[in-house]
Amino acid sequence: MLKNIPVFSMYKAWLSEYSEIGTALYKYMKIGLKLGSQVLSYLQNPDVSLVNDLAGKVSLEAHRFLGILRFKKLANGLYYARIEPDYNITMLIAEHFKNRFSDQPWIIHDAKRNIFALFDTNQVIFINEDIKINTDHDKDVVFEELWKNYFKAISIEDRKNPGLQKRFLPRQYWRNLTEMK
Numbered sequence: 095m096l097k098n099i100p101v102f103s104m105y106k107a108w109l110s111e112y113s114e115i116g117t118a119l120y121k122y123m124k125i126g127l128k129l130g131s132q133v134l135s136y137l138q139n140p141d142v143s144l145v146n147d148l149a150g151k152v153s154l155e156a157h158r159f160l161g162i163l164r165f166k167k168l169a170n171g172l173y174y175a176r177i178e179p180d181y182n183i184t185m186l187i188a189e190h191f192k193n194r195f196s197d198q199p200w201i202i203h204d205a206k207r208n209i210f211a212l213f214d215t216n217q218v219i220f221i222n223e224d225i226k227i228n229t230d231h232d233k234d235v236v237f238e239e240l241w242k243n244y245f246k247a248i249s250i251e252d253r254k255n256p257g258l259q260k261r262f263l264p265r266q267y268w269r270n271l272t273e274m275k
Contacts, residue, residue, distance in 0.1 A: 100126075100134055106149035109182045118144045155179055156186040162267055163187070165200060166238075173200040174227060178269070184209050188218045201227070 104119055112118075121141040126133040136142045165173035173195070177184075184204045188211040191200065195213075202211040212219045 100131060103134070103145060103149040106152040106186070107145040109152050109186070110148040111182055112144075112148055115145075115148065117141075152181045152183060152186070155181050156183040158263070158267065159183060159187050160190050162263065163191070163202070165195075168227070171199070173198055174203065175200070176203045176205050178206045178266075179204065180266075182207060182209070184211050185220060188213070188220070192218050203227070 104122065107115055107119060107122075118141045121139075122133065122145045125136060125139060125142060129136060133142060134146065137146065159177060159179060163175050163177060165175045168174050182204070184202060184207075188202060191202065191211075192213055197215060199215055200213050204210075208222060208224060210221050210223075210225060212221065
């Protein structure tokens with residue numbers, strides 16, 4: 095029955111954690127049951143517009159994090175990445191990293207929501223518990239310094255454009271980037 099309704103857009107809108115998203119999704123589904131996949135072009139309705147806008151924002155942030163997520167190798171051999179996204183995107187990005195780093199165990203930690211995506215080279219498990227992770231590792235500090243030096247060395251002083259840099263990657267994401275610290 096929901097075959098023709100864009101369910102993935104609804105899921106992404108739900109991940110936005112917007113306060114009125116439940117009501118908007120209900121109304122979106124009611125319209126979607128009448129119109130099917132045509133609901134995507136029914137943007138004059140405020141609920142359809144809201145769901146599409148939120149789904150787009152969640153998709154954009156997930157896409158950004160595919161490029162800016164930085165893993166840090168821990169002493170026990172696990173790779174750890176700490177993120178603080180505006181939206182609940184951990185489940186959306188985990189599949190990408192599962193495919194990309196399929197031979198390495200890793201953890202993606204959404205510190206804002208205390209959600210962990212754990213990958214053991216076989217499957218991704220999502221948990222929402224308080225876990226203490228020791229992120230101090232001497233070797234990693236050396237690599238972070240090397241990365242910062244490399245980043246500084248390749249930048250051209252005359253071509254710096256902080257305004258453009260902020261537009262492409264807003265400042266709120268900088269706190270978890272090694273080269274921006």
